Amino acid sequence: NGLLVKDVIEFNDAVKHANPGDVITLANGVWNNAELVFEGKGTEEEPITLTVEEKGKVTLEGNSNLQLAGEHLIVEGLVFKNGYTPTNAVISFRKNREEMANNCRLTECVIDNYNNPERQVQDYWVTIYGQNNRIDHNHIAGKKNLGVTMIVGLDTEGSRKNNHSIDHNYFGPRPTYGNNGGETLRIGTSHHALENSNTLVESNYFDRTNGEHEIISNKACQNTFKYNTFYECTGTLTMRHGNETMVDGNVFIGNGKPSTGGVRIINETQTVINNYHIGLTGYRFRGAFVMMNGVPNSPPNRYVPVIDSKLENNTFINCDHIQLCAGSDSERSQAPRTSEISGNIFYNENKNDTFTVYDDISGITFKDNLLGENGVSAIKSGFENAAITLVKNDQGFLIPKSDKIKNEISISPKIATKANTGTSWYSKADNSVALNTGKTIKVEPGINTLYEIVKTSEAGDIIELEDDGTYLITKAVKINHPLTFKTVGAKKATVLFERMMAFEIQNGGSLSLENVSFDGTKSPDYAGNSVISTSKNSMIDNYKLFIDNCEFKDMVVNHSFDVLRVSKGTFADTISIQNSTFKNISGHITALDKETDDIGAYNVEYLIMKNNTVTDLQGAALRLYRGGKDESTFGPFLEVDHNTFNNVGFGKKNKYNAAISLYGVQVNDIQNNNFNNTKGLNMHLVVGEPIVNVVNNNYYKSDEVIVTGDQKYNIDKLYNLKPEFNA
Template identity: 45%
Template sequence: MQLLKSKMLKWFWLLGFLTCSVAAKEYFVADQQAYQTVLPKLVAGDTVVLKNGVWRDFEILFEGQGTAFAPIKMQAETKGKVILSGQSNLKLAGKYLQVSGLVFKQGYTPTSAVIAFRRDKDNLAFHSRVTEVVIDNYNNPDKQESDHWVALYGQYNRFDHNHLVGKRNKGVTVAVRLNSADSQNNYHQIDHNYFGYRPVFGSNGGETLRIGTSHFSLTDSHTLVENNYFEQTNGEVEIISVKSGKNILRGNVFYEARGTLTLRHGNGNLVEDNIFIGNGVDHTGGIRVINKDQIIRNNYLEGLTGYRFGSGFTIMNGVPDSPINRYHQVENARVEHNSFINVQHLQLAAGSDAERRAVPINSQLTDNLVFNEAGVQPFTVFDDVSGIQITQNVANSAPVAAVAHGFEVRELAMQRLDNGLLYPLSEQIQSGVGRDLKVLKKSDVGVGWYPKTPAIIAFDSGKAIPVSATPEALMSAVVQAESGDTLLLEPGAYIVPKLITIDKTLTIKAKQAQQSILSFERSSLFEIRDGGNLKLDGLTLSGVHSPDAAGNTLLRSKKWGMVHNYRLQVLNCVIKQLNVNHSFDFFATGKGAFADEIILINNDFSDISGNILRLNSEIEDLGIYNAEYVTVQNNRFRNVAGAIAALYRGGTDESTFGPHFTFDNNQLKKVGFGKRNKQKASVFLHGVQVANITASRFEQSAPIVIEHTVGEPKSRIVGNEFITTDAPEITELRVSGPHTAVLEQNQIVQSSEESR
């Protein structure tokens, strides 16, 4: 009887399929009006084909009622040849809909999402699929204007084999929303997607994937995140933020990705068979555990450098009786058969403080493998971890005492197997991941017809272009150059009458060191705009012809509205006479601009009436800042009224990595005493997370001023000379007690013959 029923069901399914196939129609549409005409006619099995070309300002509503065996489809005439630009987006509403082959680029969504699995809050998508779609740098020009690239609502939807790269404005790349009963217990599937480069955002709001929100965090989502590739998804400390329960995250690869897979809220999630490859890149992290009943098993983590909340592995402390949006206590976590290979930091009971004092309980850490080639143990324990049962783990170096009882310390010879992962040579060691663990390839995700190009164009990677010694030749060469090119300037004087805008990766270099002399007649010489990165090498830069007005800058970013991060390098240059009026800065950031790096090496600065680096435009204390890495090395500074660097990161947010400040082997004389230097500092750092000030000489200069805020900042002032210069001033603004900076091997001399 059961066999007869099964056969009858198959016949009914086949009959339904054949009936719909006969009735199904294909509509070829060439413009928006034609699409609007076709939309009401669509029935199960129909297909809409969009003509190849650029569809500008096209807000697509794709609505209908398909069936499991006859979905309604919308697809490109040729995959990748239908471009949605301008202010375009896509909304799906109904059942069994399928979209494929589209590309969103050269624009941004006018609504809250590029792709939304709903028409409005009452009309959602169910059993629908978006596959082989590209979203490429489709960003709102206001970096702080938030949107999602993909918002999943409804239930049983699938987002697969898509290519998403270059999310630069605020907002989660892909968000699973649980803000209605019809979107909870959704069983969505997110698989085989390529999540490409997402630059450091410089504040909260840069997650790549979020499942739920804190408001619905005790609700189950049942979302499957499987076999996706996350490459350099660097937005903030949470790459994936899980804020709901009963999700599965399996078989994903995180490649050189800054941040972690974070079980931020929600209970009963499963994290297994994932691969984290850091290659020693700064702030690459692994998994962070919070809440109840989490299972973390058979994950492979290698070459991760992150620490604190961005560590290779973190179990956090919670807040007693935590409100729904804070940190729930870790309870009944099972962490088993994971491999931690050359992972610098494994942190237990992290975040312990007066508020977060609920230690992990009823949890297990078992059968894990910890191996570090340097033989340095990676554990840091911040509180009582007796609530974690630690057994049958293997390590090649003795862990800290609080966890040592649960580890067998052995000499480990390692070998890399065909899957590219490191395992103990001895197969008798069963700790760590299984030898059959499969590693997803980048070629297996996304689409085959759209390139996965490098995110960053290197300086000096293009052509070398000679430039004759006239301002016209220089300005023309900048316009005509391509990203990666180097302009080689002939010796001579270049008095530039116009602002030179930089919107590509460009090197401007003197053919003979310091013999190409650039001055300018506008308020600035160079302005970096979206897409711009600038390297200056061996030039002489002078403000002698600048207008007699306050607030000039030799270099600046766009004053407002940059969405692309930029890089600035100044090497082997002479910078002088920036003093025609007060507040003449060498470099000033615009509001909202963000530098991945600013590097000053082996330059000579003299007679500056403002700051060298003014990086303090974000003063609202919202956790936003202007530069990730600032490096000042082997420079000479004389007669500078402002600070060498004024670097500011305000607020209490803990989701970012920087700023990082390196100041090494510099020589300062008469720096920081200008009457408009409000901090009266030669170097002013507020909220900087990592600062290293070393081997430098401060003579007749204002002191270093450092203000610590949140995030356990690390400041080192080591091996410096302070000649007729006050000692560094360090203040803790958020915690009581003495400052946490390290001051060692510094010499403080009140006067010298040379100074008199």
């Protein structure tokens, strides 16, 4: 009853004839475009098993996937990589809507960077249907395209009250997706929110699963989340729909990373107990703890008000934001009722008051909570100050100690760790290479020397240009791994280019430019040139772009010559432009507004523009656009500081009619800039309680700030002085 199969035909034959107790073994090697349907009826004592000849030596690649259907099936050891599923799931616990898998187990399987190359094309990696299935010790990492990583579906009766166990899985890094649809686990949907799912999610490790603000989106009733570890995750375990959720004994480790969060409560009879949170910095919907306002008489797919819920015996160490009645607005006007916050420790060494209260909290009972010695709260009762110290325990956790803490705080030995989750045979190491971590290569001035050197470079390399050297590019330089270009010496090297772009950032590429001058006089006499362009195709990997101490000049051979031109379907983690000069340019520095579907997508998470001088720019210095009203993401984050803009934005083709045009940006920090004889700053504030600080800017003979939309903002210290520049 053991059968080694070498291809899909043999596999199908083996499946067809499989009896209880049989073991079907995939032979070592690459299985390309293998769409496996594993169906059969095993028994509890004698399941049918699908395994591999040697773990780690069987890979499913290309357009491969797996469907399970039947009873008592075990799948172990499959590795999906180097490809993507042509269907909507990599592994599915059903063959079709009628034929599901029950009493089955998926264990020690791997799905690693198995992404559709179109980041905006949706798929799932694991879809769980049926009942009594166990999904354990799998390694699931690197999802980058649209769609939840793992879902539990409840769309038929046979998938409800399912008693599934999702345990000891390693959910590896999932980078910011830049829109809704980047969740790591979802149970249920709004359509079936009031069904009982009865799913146990236990001892899983969530390692930087940062796709969006819902790490887990719970959308059904009676689920339990225990002993999971959330490591540096920029989101929360969200009880989006459904009631009677138990969140018990989980650990949230933020390490002070931006936007890291804890638990968010919506709906009824939710219980959050015995959880440990440390170093979480997120605010608003990504707070360390968030209890939301609801919509009165809400339909199940909006926001059901919080009632009968409790936050008890949890520990918050150095967590910056506890958010109560969050999301309060004209629609979400119902504050929580008959709920309780008790027996928790809120200890912060750097911040005295971590509570933000957005509405009436009289429906929440506070008692027996401890604050640190300097802790304060506007909430008058139910809090006590305590002299707290932190002591590292055997597991390495900092445990608060105080004579006011009655029961010793402890972390369950069942808590997920990197070691006790996933598989032992598939590495969890991070293979990404950062900028400036490679070797230094010198490149001679000349024609296409830059093009040639890049072909032989490796990720992280630093390419050094010659002091005052001249580099002509007649072929666009493709950047498909992280590379730095810099001039060493006082006189910047000059780069000229005959193609519509000097550099094209392709999937996997990141670019740093330091101390280089770019001259547009050799560029083609067509509209639409740019110094840097992203791939026109979708890029599944987020990229980074740093420009420091560079010069961009004489880019007027035709109209619409931009410095950076991005495409739809690309997303930058960071674009930083600092200490640089821009002069005589017919287009924009950059227009980051290619996501026009208005579903919440945008082109960059962090944009920094600092200490630059921009002169005679016909287009806008910056256009940044986030359309739609989705609340799943919290960017873009914008910092514009200490720049000087002279004669910017007056070109006939500058359709933004501004030097800086912002739409839907979530964090707007615009400080200490000089606008001189320049178009102004337009800002449309539309969703998400954006942070807006426009402070200490000078507008001389320039348009000032125009704000539209319906959100609050702070504009202060706006001057109209004539700037004087030293020569």
